Amino acid sequence: xxxxxxxFCAALLLATVVLLVAxxxxxxxxxxxxxxxxxxxxxxxxxxxIVSIDLAMQQNRHFGLSLLLDNxxxxxxxxMQVINMLIVMGLxxxxxxxxxxxxxxxxxxxxxxxxxxxxxxxxxxxxGIVLMLRTLAVQLVQTIxxxxxx
Amino acid sequence: xxxLIAFLFVxxxxxxxxxxxxxxxxxxxxxxxxxxxxxxxAIQKMxxxxxxxxxxxxxxxxxxxNLMNATGITERLVKFARLLTGWLxxxxxxxxxxxxLMMGGISGSAVADASMEARLLGPSxxxxxxxxxxxxxxxxxxxxxxxxxxxxSIGLILFGFINEVSIGRLFLAGIIPGVLLTTCLMxxxxxxxxxxxxxxxxxxxxxxxxxxxxxxxxxxALAFPIILIIGFRFGFFTAxxxxxxxxxxxxxxxxxxxxxxxxxxxxxxxxxTISDLGMVMLLIMMAAVLGYAVTIEQGPQQIAQLLTExxxxxxxxxxxxxxxxxxxxxxxxxxANILLVTPIVLPVLIQAGFNPVHMGILMVTLIxxxxxxxxxxxxxxxxxxxxxxxxxxxxxxxxPYFLALLIFLTxxxxxxxxxxxxxxxxx
Numbered sequence: 001x002x003x004x005x006x007x008f009c010a011a012l013l014l015a016t017v018v019l020l021v022a023x024x025x026x027x028x029x030x031x032x033x034x035x036x037x038x039x040x041x042x043x044x045x046x047x048x049x050i051v052s053i054d055l056a057m058q059q060n061r062h063f064g065l066s067l068l069l070d071n072x073x074x075x076x077x078x079x080m081q082v083i084n085m086l087i088v089m090g091l092x093x094x095x096x097x098x099x100x101x102x103x104x105x106x107x108x109x110x111x112x113x114x115x116x117x118x119x120x121x122x123x124x125x126x127x128g129i130v131l132m133l134r135t136l137a138v139q140l141v142q143t144i145x146x147x148x149x150x
Numbered sequence: 151x152x153x154l155i156a157f158l159f160v161x162x163x164x165x166x167x168x169x170x171x172x173x174x175x176x177x178x179x180x181x182x183x184x185x186x187x188x189x190x191x192a193i194q195k196m197x198x199x200x201x202x203x204x205x206x207x208x209x210x211x212x213x214x215x216n217l218m219n220a221t222g223i224t225e226r227l228v229k230f231a232r233l234l235t236g237w238l239x240x241x242x243x244x245x246x247x248x249x250x251l252m253m254g255g256i257s258g259s260a261v262a263d264a265s266m267e268a269r270l271l272g273p274s275x276x277x278x279x280x281x282x283x284x285x286x287x288x289x290x291x292x293x294x295x296x297x298x299x300x301x302x303s304i305g306l307i308l309f310g311f312i313n314e315v316s317i318g319r320l321f322l323a324g325i326i327p328g329v330l331l332t333t334c335l336m337x338x339x340x341x342x343x344x345x346x347x348x349x350x351x352x353x354x355x356x357x358x359x360x361x362x363x364x365x366x367x368x369x370x371a372l373a374f375p376i377i378l379i380i381g382f383r384f385g386f387f388t389a390x391x392x393x394x395x396x397x398x399x400x401x402x403x404x405x406x407x408x409x410x411x412x413x414x415x416x417x418x419x420x421x422x423t424i425s426d427l428g429m430v431m432l433l434i435m436m437a438a439v440l441g442y443a444v445t446i447e448q449g450p451q452q453i454a455q456l457l458t459e460x461x462x463x464x465x466x467x468x469x470x471x472x473x474x475x476x477x478x479x480x481x482x483x484x485x486a487n488i489l490l491v492t493p494i495v496l497p498v499l500i501q502a503g504f505n506p507v508h509m510g511i512l513m514v515t516l517i518x519x520x521x522x523x524x525x526x527x528x529x530x531x532x533x534x535x536x537x538x539x540x541x542x543x544x545x546x547x548x549x550p551y552f553l554a555l556l557i558f559l560t561x562x563x564x565x566x567x568x569x570x571x572x573x574x575x576x577x
Contacts (some may be wrong), residue, residue, distance in 0.1 A: 010424045014209065018397050021206060025391035038203065046200045048209070049431040056428025062168035063429070063483065063528075069166040080166060087162075088171045091178070098189040105190065121201075125193050 003058065006051055006131075013048035017041050039112045046121060050128035057135045078143065085140045092129050092136070099125040151447050154179055155440070169486050173436040180443035187446065192439045199438035200431065203390055204311050208430060210393025211302045213423040214400045215262070220415040221404030223371045227252050228270060230368040233356040235336070240343025241351025242275040243289040244336055250293040251332045252372060254300030260484065260518050264294035264529050268536040276537075280348045284543035289339055291533045291544075292551040295518040296331050298484075299324035301375055302396070304430075305514040307389065308488045312441075313496050315506045317389040318382045319573040323507045325375070326568050327515070331558055338554040370403045383576045430485055437489040444494065454498045464502040468563065471495045472516055479520015483528050487517045507573060508566045512559070519555060522548065 024037035056062060069077050103126050106118030155176050162172035181189045218224075227249060235244040246267050253263050268290050275286040298305050301321035310317035342348075365372075374396065381387045387395060404411025444450070457467050478491050492513055499509050521529035534544050562568060 007421065007424065011420045014213065014420065014424065014427075017206070018210065018213070018394050021210070021390060021394040022398060025387060025394065029386070041206065042201050042203070045206060045209070046197065049200050049427070049435070052424045052428030053432045053435075054428070056425045056432070059425050061425050061429040062170055062432060064166050064168040064172070065163050065481070066166060068164050084165060084167045087167060087175070091171060091175055094178075095174075095189070095193065099193045102190040102193045106194075121197055122193070125197060 003055075006055055010048060010051040010055060013044050013051065017045050017048060020044070035113045039114055039116070043116065043121060046124050050124045050131070053128060054131040054135055057132055081143055082140065085136055085143065089133060089136050089140070092133050096126070096129045096133075099129055151180065151184070152444065152449055152452065155443065155447070159440075163481070169482065170432040170436045173433070173440045173486075173490070177440040177443035180446060184446075187443075191442070195438045195442050196435040199435045202311060204307070204317055204388075205434070207302075207307050207317065207390045207393040208304060208311075209423065209427050210390065210397055211304060211307065212426050212430075213419070214302075214393065214396035216419040216423045216426075217397065217400035217404065217411075217416075218371060219266075220411055220419040221400060222408050222410035223368070223403070224253070224266065224270075226364070226367045226408075227371055230364040232351060233361050233364050236351035237353075237355050238336075238340060238343075239350055240279070240281075240289075240339045240348045242271055242279040243281065243286070243293075243339045243343065243348065245351060246271050246275075246290050247293040247296070247332060247335050247339060250296040251300060251328065252368070254297035254303065254328065260294045260297050260305075260521060261529055261532055263297045264291055265532045265536060267294065268533045272533075272537050278349075279351060280346075282346075282547070283537055283539045284547035285342070285346065285348070287530075287533045287537045287539040287544050288547040288551055289335075289342075290537075291522055291529050292335055292548065292555070294529055294533075295515065295522065296328055296335070298514050298518040299328040299331065299511060301325065301378055302389075302393070303514070305484055305488055305518070306510065308430075308434075308485055309492060309510045309514055310389075312437075312489050312493050313506065313510070315510055316573075316577075319507050319577055320510050321389065322379065322382060322572040322576055323511050323569040324514075325379075325572055327511055327562055330561070330568065331515075331555075334554045334558045335551065338550050342550055370407060374399070379576065433486055434489060437486070440490065441493060450494050450497055453494055454501065457498055464504065465563075467502045468499060468504065471499060472512070472559075475513055475516050476520055476523075479517040480523050480527065482520075484514075484517050484521060487520065488514065505566060505570060508569045511569045512562055515562070516559065522552075 020037045020041035024034055024041070027034045027037070069080060072080065099122070103119050103122045106122040109118035110116065111118055111121070158179065159172055159176035162175050163169065167175070177192070181187045181192055228245070231245045231249040231252060235248050236242070238244045249267060250263055253266075268287070272286055272290060275281040276283060297303060301324055303324060306320040306324060307317055309315065310320050378392055381392055401411070457470060460470070461467060474495065475487070475491060479487055482490070496506060496509060500506055518529070521527045523530065530541065530544060533539070534541055
């Protein structure tokens, strides 16, 4: 359910971004450019990225080198995986405080022709980090619960 | 400090942390230890990395590629490629090479192309074509790097974005080298097939009517790179707009021409697009942070200084840079390499008098060759995984193709006109 809502948001954002750019280029071609269209497209693209990154994480698409891991005994491998997840969670938790400060810092800044508050852009990092932390926490529990594969 | 960054990056990389997070982790010390850079800047860099108009081309071309696959165009292209080259010695191997050239125009990702072809053609290459497992894997893997130079290649978009080089010019510049590379690989496959007695796929030459029939079915995919060139030539669209246009083009073909695009397939295409996009974008955002940290620490200047102290000879500098790229290409996946290494070394090459578009084609090709080499080449692993081949056997079977690539690269270096002719004439 949770994943489907997330995917639905991403699909909707993707479709909207494509539409906005297409409309903008047609408008430009017929000589009456729409300025706000690209602005909105870029804002939505940022949010699309955030949601996609989390979805990609749920599908284990953020690849790393498995050369060392694959050559370790199963129990050590599992321990390494747990440690790695904790390290990444640590990084995200560390970044979270600054993402929060940054969102507040950026709020008064008005961007582009539409005067969009900067916080609309920068809130994405706060949301993104929370989403990734949730995903990692789920994966961490799963890894610990499953027995090390032989 | 630069050494510390590099050291941390390697440690995290080897311990199996995803590359994107290893990039982020390695740049932390610059923000923590120097005290001049508040970590909020890191967050801002990540956000700003996405706010680039040319970058919007990435999701569009990924989406369009996935859509094209969902429309049933792949099967039609396979049929056309078989008629075109199946009668040559080493039949299905030749088919796979030509198919990469055609698919490059719509998929733009070497790994995706290699895995698709290994599944589609691999089994019959061994059962019918007389190929050994490793020989089949070699030809499939090497053919796939053609996609890196044929527009709309994602690698070229990323290169243009991060180095501020015109994506339109890069696209045009890739065409002749792409065709040349195809010819080189086909010749090699022909020699290998003659020596090892691989049979051809079709017993006789196809009739002209058969070819024409098949061409008509695949013309929609084949036309796309041509539409792209015409569009750039007359300034109808930018690369980003072309991407959005291609999405609608693919939709229209799927719905009105082939009528095979169902809602289920559309759903799958969106799903893989979003997951591909998430992977690339996290890399881009994290690479932006590390790139910033490296620039603050004057990384590019130091590397430039180091190189110019070693030698003043432009071609020696170029070879050194290419060797560096080959080594990092062996350990890092293509997108990560383009985003991370090329912005550090490109300024040195430009200063030495090389053209950035020419260098772009060269570097993007070279980085993909890294994907073919042990110990961790991504393309190699994908193909070997699907066909169940050991990497050692793969390396032996791959030797003639490596040689062909080496010759190809030398020619590409020595004759910049091969890359620059199209963009100079057309843009």
